[in-house]
Amino acid sequence: MSEPISVGVNLDAFSHAISGIQALRSSVSRVFESLKDGMKNRETLEGREKKFISEFQDTLQAVNRDLNELERLSGLVGRPSESHPLHNSGLLSLDPVQDKTPLYSQLLQAYKWSNKLQYHAGLASSLLNQQSLKRSANQMGASAKRRPKVQPSTLVLPPQYVDDVISRVGRMFPDMTIELFRPNGTSAVLLVTLGKVLKAIVVMRSLFIDRTVVRGFNENVYSEDGKVRLTWAVKTNLPLCFCSGTLSVTDHATTALLHYQLPQMPDVVVRSFMTWLRSYIKLFQSSCQRCGRFLQDGLPPTWRDFRTLEAFHDTCRL
Amino acid sequence: MGVTCVCPVPVAEGKSVQQTVDILHKKLEQLGAVKQGSFCVDCETYQSTGNPGQPSKLLYVMHNSEVPLSCMALFEGGPCLTADANFDVLMVKLKSHFQNAKGHKVECRGSRYRYCDFLIKVGAVTMSSSARGISVEVEYCPCVVPGDCWNLMREFMQSFLGNNVPELPTVFAAKPEGLFAPADCVDTMTQYLELFNKLRKLQIPASNVR
Numbered sequence: 001m002s003e004p005i006s007v008g009v010n011l012d013a014f015s016h017a018i019s020g021i022q023a024l025r026s027s028v029s030r031v032f033e034s035l036k037d038g039m040k041n042r043e044t045l046e047g048r049e050k051k052f053i054s055e056f057q058d059t060l061q062a063v064n065r066d067l068n069e070l071e072r073l074s075g076l077v078g079r080p081s082e083s084h085p086l087h088n089s090g091l092l093s094l095d096p097v098q099d100k101t102p103l104y105s106q107l108l109q110a111y112k113w114s115n116k117l118q119y120h121a122g123l124a125s126s127l128l129n130q131q132s133l134k135r136s137a138n139q140m141g142a143s144a145k146r147r148p149k150v151q152p153s154t155l156v157l158p159p160q161y162v163d164d165v166i167s168r169v170g171r172m173f174p175d176m177t178i179e180l181f182r183p184n185g186t187s188a189v190l191l192v193t194l195g196k197v198l199k200a201i202v203v204m205r206s207l208f209i210d211r212t213v214v215r216g217f218n219e220n221v222y223s224e225d226g227k228v229r230l231t232w233a234v235k236t237n238l239p240l241c242f243c244s245g246t247l248s249v250t251d252h253a254t255t256a257l258l259h260y261q262l263p264q265m266p267d268v269v270v271r272s273f274m275t276w277l278r279s280y281i282k283l284f285q286s287s288c289q290r291c292g293r294f295l296q297d298g299l300p301p302t303w304r305d306f307r308t309l310e311a312f313h314d315t316c317r318l
Numbered sequence: 319m320g321v322t323c324v325c326p327v328p329v330a331e332g333k334s335v336q337q338t339v340d341i342l343h344k345k346l347e348q349l350g351a352v353k354q355g356s357f358c359v360d361c362e363t364y365q366s367t368g369n370p371g372q373p374s375k376l377l378y379v380m381h382n383s384e385v386p387l388s389c390m391a392l393f394e395g396g397p398c399l400t401a402d403a404n405f406d407v408l409m410v411k412l413k414s415h416f417q418n419a420k421g422h423k424v425e426c427r428g429s430r431y432r433y434c435d436f437l438i439k440v441g442a443v444t445m446s447s448s449a450r451g452i453s454v455e456v457e458y459c460p461c462v463v464p465g466d467c468w469n470l471m472r473e474f475m476q477s478f479l480g481n482n483v484p485e486l487p488t489v490f491a492a493k494p495e496g497l498f499a500p501a502d503c504v505d506t507m508t509q510y511l512e513l514f515n516k517l518r519k520l521q522i523p524a525s526n527v528r
Contacts, residue, residue, distance in 0.1 A: 196462055196463050196466075197461070197463075197466070216459075216460045216461075216462075217461075217462055218320070218462050239320075239435050239459050239460035240434055241435055241460050242460060282466075283466075284458075284460075284461045284466040284467035284470050285466050285467070285469070285470075287469075293473060294469060294470040294473045294474075295470060295473055295474055295477075297434065298350075298433055298434025298435060298436060298474075299434060299435070300470060
């Protein structure tokens with residue numbers, strides 16, 4: 001840096017502005033504290049309310065005052081000089097036509113913005129990584145530089161193995177029959193018939209459950225060409241307790257397949273999912289464990305707890 | 319199509335049949351049901367002029383607006399035939415074997431409501447244009463096994479019928495675990511027939527119908 005720092009920056013005003021910020025912060029936290037503490041004890045309800053409201057108003061006015069003070073102070077501080085620019089990009093600031101092409105100030109703003117974005121993205125990714133919901137085989141992060149790892153073997157399984165696992169699971173439960181189709185390539189599509197209650201269409205990706213649709217027992221699950229139907233338009237005369245989008249059995253089944261996840265042991269996952277699905281055999285016979293009734297807004301208890309398999313209405317399941 | 323239950327509802331104290339039907343309609347609308355048109359179930363009686371000496375059997379020919387192109391013919395407690403609408407014409411041609419008892423035609427007309435997965439039909443039963451009673455038909459569409467969902471249906475019927483909830487229909491008692499045959503409405507029509515015969519046997523109530 002060849003030039004000394006210019007006196008465009010008023011150090012005094014800076015320190016005043018910083019203490020102004022501190023004052024504003026404390027008055028804002030005082031507002032929230034008074035809200036948290038609630039109404040203080042007085043004799044009458046009106047007395048309590050009046051005291052609370054007047055306190056609230058006082059704290060808000062303090063915030064207002066501090067904010068105005070801060071605005072005034074920040075006006076005194078002045079803009080940071082752009083005469084000590086960053087290395088080579090500072091050569092951009094030598095362009096005299098500042099108003100038409102404010103390249104350098106825009107550049108500085110872009111840098112500040114991208115720094116903030118990187119910081120926030122780092123925070124977000126650390127929060128999201130706590131709950132790992134990855135269902136693909138790709139590694140995140142720096143693998144673009146490293147050699148891509150070999151895909152985990154659970155994603156590429158021979159179809160015979162998948163057939164064996166499914167038939168084993170099907171034999172476990174006598175009241176559930178599972179038929180396996182392969183309409184499109186190697187992905188299996190299972191048609192699970194549960195007693196006389198429902199039919200579930202489960203689309204798999206090797207041994208991972210990808211998608212599921214649950215329909216009533218007497219609905220036609222085949223399309224015109226004899227294959228199992230995979231897309232279901234929402235019609236107004238189909239049973240609501242099964243249609244997706246109405247917090248129905250289909251929606252809960254989709255939640256279940258996201259819940260039961262073990263990337264290394266997919267056959268355990270399939271077994272747990274089928275055990276959970278089997279609890280629906282008493283869909284119309286069970287009453288909700290919480291409210292004791294059969295119907296809530298006309299729907300039977302469509303939620304089954306993942307651990308205990310108890311029946312709950314969707315609104316009762318907390 | 320799912321499990322269907324047909325039951326009679328007693329006429330409210332001091333009110334006419336039509337007024338009670340209107341009260342029930344209002345209760346359903348309060349519950350949140352949506353009106354979806356009207357329905358009609360009717361039943362004609364034919365007497366078989368078969369072999370003399372044998373008691374003549376009564377053949378009932380019924381129509382249901384839910385399946386408008388069909389016609390059901392059944393003997394009480396006996397077999398049931400489902401045919402298309404031309405069966406009525408056939409019965410005319412069989413005049414020599416089956417006499418139409420014209421005064422015995424029973425009709426049930428009313429409004430059709432839909433609430434979530436339930437279809438509810440509340441209608442007034444009329445016999446030769448005199449109102450005899452009220453029938454309520456509740457169908458729970460997703461389920462096909464009557465034994466499974468009977469408690470559920472009871473709870474629903476209680477919400478708008480109050481204490482007039484019926485017992486398990488005899489049709490179900492015979493096969494609680496079996497499939498309710500939805501496609502040909504046999505069980506529904508059997509229940510309607512029972513209801514109509516019960517109302518036929520009642521004397522016209524002297525004070526209530528006004």
